[in-house]
Amino acid sequence: MSTSLLTAVGSLLLLIPIVPLLTYVIGLLLPASHIVSRKRTLKGINQADLWQVLVDVEKHPEWRPRVNKIQLNHESCTDDRIVFQEHNTRNRTIVVIHVHQVPYSRLLRILQEIPTFSGSWTFELEPVISDTATAPNTDVDQKKENKEEQEEEHQDQVDLKITQQGVIKKPLLRVIYMLVLGLERRIDIFLDDLERKIQNQQQHDNHQIHISTTTIDQMTPTNIGVMDYSIMSTSNLPKDDKEGDVKEGETTTASDTKELEREETLPPMESLTPSILDESKDISASSASLLSKDKNNSSGWDMVSEIYERTK
Known part of the structure; x- marks a missing residue:
């Protein structure tokens, strides 16, 4: 028993x-x-915005949890090349060079982590193209509509491919990365962080759109300038309006108010008694007789003038 234990x-x-x-x-x-690559379709972002996220290295610590700080080397930076140092959470420093090979399409990232890893990443950005094709017998208008729908559906989707070409000098680390962790581990971490950043930005934009839409709905013309006449105090109204026939609690418009004022200035038909009607008839008859007398007087005056002239 003891012999087997010792063995x-x-x-x-x-x-x-x-x-x-x-x-x-x-x-x-x-x-x-080694050479490995990963490709992922990123939704909710267009090609230009994705390019801006990749080249804006100073904001990488905001969406990459494993990066503490980015330190730019301004003396070595040019229009198409950015040189910086990336300080990660493991207290290691990676010297990185970004080379803009094709703007908005191809980015080369040269990095060197001494003594662990050295190599490069190549970012390739391509817009998503739908594989669905329209039937050959469809009309031209239908083809155009299908094409517009496909473009609208995929306008915020980009295929991002990252190709890693690296060299691992230490044999022990080579075994760990190739057989245990996987050579694509760093690419997968980067893509996961990038996709999470895009989703958070999309949620923030949707929240802002919801707030602006709610504000616009509250400021529609139907809600602006509406006056509640039922709560108006009768003490602020003119005296004639108080004595009108408007019932308490009812609302009147400006046209109804003008119509009531006009009706109050005219006497009602029932108030015209027969005596008043007779007086109006007498006034009309007297005015007619006066007109006839004026005509007779004017004609008589003309005849006297003519006789007087003839006697001369």
Whole structure:
């Protein structure tokens, strides 16, 4: 019993130095250089905005949790090249160079993490193109509508492909990255952080749109300038309006008020008694007789003048 226990302990003691040695040997057998790539469709962002997010390196710590600080080397920066140092949460510094090979389409990221990793990332941005094709017998208008719908559907979708070409010099790290963690691990972390940043930005934009839409709805013309006449005090109204026939609690418009005032200035038909009608008839008859007398007087005056002239 004791012999078997001693044998097991001795075997473990022999394996402890053998495991690192064996790992080192496997690392030597693995190639130091590698090429891996990842491609992901990012929704909710267009190609120009995605490019701006990638090249605006000073804001990378805002959406990359593993990056503490970005320090630009202004002396080495040009219009198509940005040189900076990336300080991560593991207290390591990575020297990075961004080269704008094709604006809004292709970006080269050269990085060197001493002594772990050195290599480059190539970012390729392509707009999403729909694979669905229209039927050959459809009308021209229908084809145009389908094309417009497809463009509208994919206008905020971009395919981002990252190709990593790297060299891992240490054999032990080569085994860890190639056989345990995976060579695509850094790319996957970067894409996850980028996708999370786009989703948060999209939620923020939708919230702002909702707030602005609610504000506009509250300021529509139907809600502006509406006056509640039912709460108006009768003490502020003219005396004639108080004595009108408007019932308490009813509202009147400006046209109704003018109509009531005009009706009050005219006497009602029932108030015209027969005596008043007779007086109006007498006045009309007297005016007619006066007109006839004026005509007779004017004609008589003309005849006297003519006789007087003839006697001369």
